[in-house]
Amino acid sequence: MALTDEFVDLQRIAAPQREAQWQDLLSRTHLDMAVQLRQGTEPRSFRAAVRRRWLEDLALVDVRCDACLGVRDEMLVRRADQRRIAVTVARSGTERVGLGVGSLQLRPGDALIWDSAQPAWFEVPKRLLKRTLVVPYPVWRAAGGPRLAGGGVVVDSASSAWRMLRGYLDLLSGSPSPPGTVESARNLALDLLVAATQGGSVPSGDDTELHEQLCWWIDGHLDRPITARILAEAHGVSERTVYRAFARAGETVAAAARTRRLTRAREELETTDASVTETAHRWGFADASHFARAFRREYGCAPRDVQADPLAGGTGGTRLVHPSRMAGNGRTRTAI
Incomplete structure (x- = not known):
């Protein structure tokens, strides 16, 4: 099944309306915030675009934009109708981010997991590309996600869990259809995000043993079609479990x-x-x-x-x- 996409390019918006439209767009795809162009930036020269791709109740949001800044103050936090957890990774350019009383600079490859219950601000000094996975807070907690001390966690970019999550988000962003079902793609992305938050370690044990059993079965059935569904039925587990076992081993069924x-x-x-x-x-x-x-x-x-x-x-x-x-x-x- 193909993923559902929404795409907006501000180049199609009249110059006088771009700043207001950019604030509205970021508020709808990320969080309510007050946004403005960086001082000295002419609206007619400001370029920005957003693509939001839905994985059921999770949103994968790709942003490219020129210099701008935004603030989410206490009033906007209190007015919010839904709390969210999100992971943002800088892909090109830099972004200065403040959460609560702390701040940090995201460079290409850096990632931050943050909680919308905290006031925040951001500043983009020049052209930026970033990717964000947005998760409703109840979904996050139900999946075993922890409370984030200080409102955010800087991801260990060397951890196996983060490398797998980043690679999987790249796969989901670059393909019109996810591997398997949309539900299984959503569940795996959520599992990897929780693992990346919990110290970057990836659970082994049962998944490792199952992966070995699945590979042994594949070796004996190479003369026929092999899919996650076929493997799941042959081993009495769900497709989600099969996808997770292979993802944690750093590969796919195919x-x-x-x-x-x-x-x-x-x-x-x-x-x-x-x-x-x-x-x-x-x-x-x-x-x-x-x-x-x-x-x-x-x-x-x-x-x-x-x-x-x-x-x-x-x-x-x-x-x-x-x-x-x-x-x-x-x-x-x-x-x-």
């Missing part, structure tokens, strides 16, 4: 199946006289061209480059080594 199919296909090409087309069909690829593209992304060469030489009785040319088997290389490329 990538896990594709990588294993490519491994089997490569072994077949290296040790038999099967053609590229036969191998592609045997391991579930739509056609030889699709297989060749996926193979090159994974191994950096064409399938024919590793085919067994029937005359020499071995592989043709130099034997290529999968990155995960290279000494000193802890990274494994995942086919997309």
Whole structure:
């Protein structure tokens, strides 16, 4: 199912109305606040746009804007009809943010989780791109989210939970349809946000064991379609649980199946006289061209480059080594 989008570009708004429209737009997509352009900025030269993408009751908001500033004072906090928790990540440019009595500067890659129950202010000195996930406070607490001391928490950008959350938000923002259902995408984003708040650690235990079981099942069923729903039904768990187990392992169901199919296909090409087309069909690829593209992304060469030489009785040319088997290389490329 496609995600629901709302998009507004102030370039389509008459210059005299842009400042007021920008305040209204930020108030509707984030929080009620008083907003103005930075001193000396002409309304006709001010550029800004917002896209809001709904994940059921969660909102993923992408903002790009020129220099401006805003304040959310005690009166606006008291007037608010709904309390929210949000995580904001700066993608380009900088933003100075104040919460309660403290303040900090967000630079590209920095992230802040904040509570709308606190007065706040922001200042954007020059063009900014940022992404925010907005969560209703009751939803946050029901998911196990903690109360935020001082109204906000600076995210540990090195934590595994934050890296997964940021990557997942990038995926949701860049794709017209989420992996799985909108509900499962919403639940996983919420789970990762709670984990990122709680010290950046990602729970293991049952999820790790389940992930191993799911991968074992995938290995034995590579000759048939593999989806989160099929895995969930085979193991008596929900699709949400399957998505979470793979996300916490740093991969997706599709990538896990594709990588294993490519491994089997490569072994077949290296040790038999099967053609590229036969191998592609045997391991579930739509056609030889699709297989060749996926193979090159994974191994950096064409399938024919590793085919067994029937005359020499071995592989043709130099034997290529999968990155995960290279000494000193802890990274494994995942086919997309």
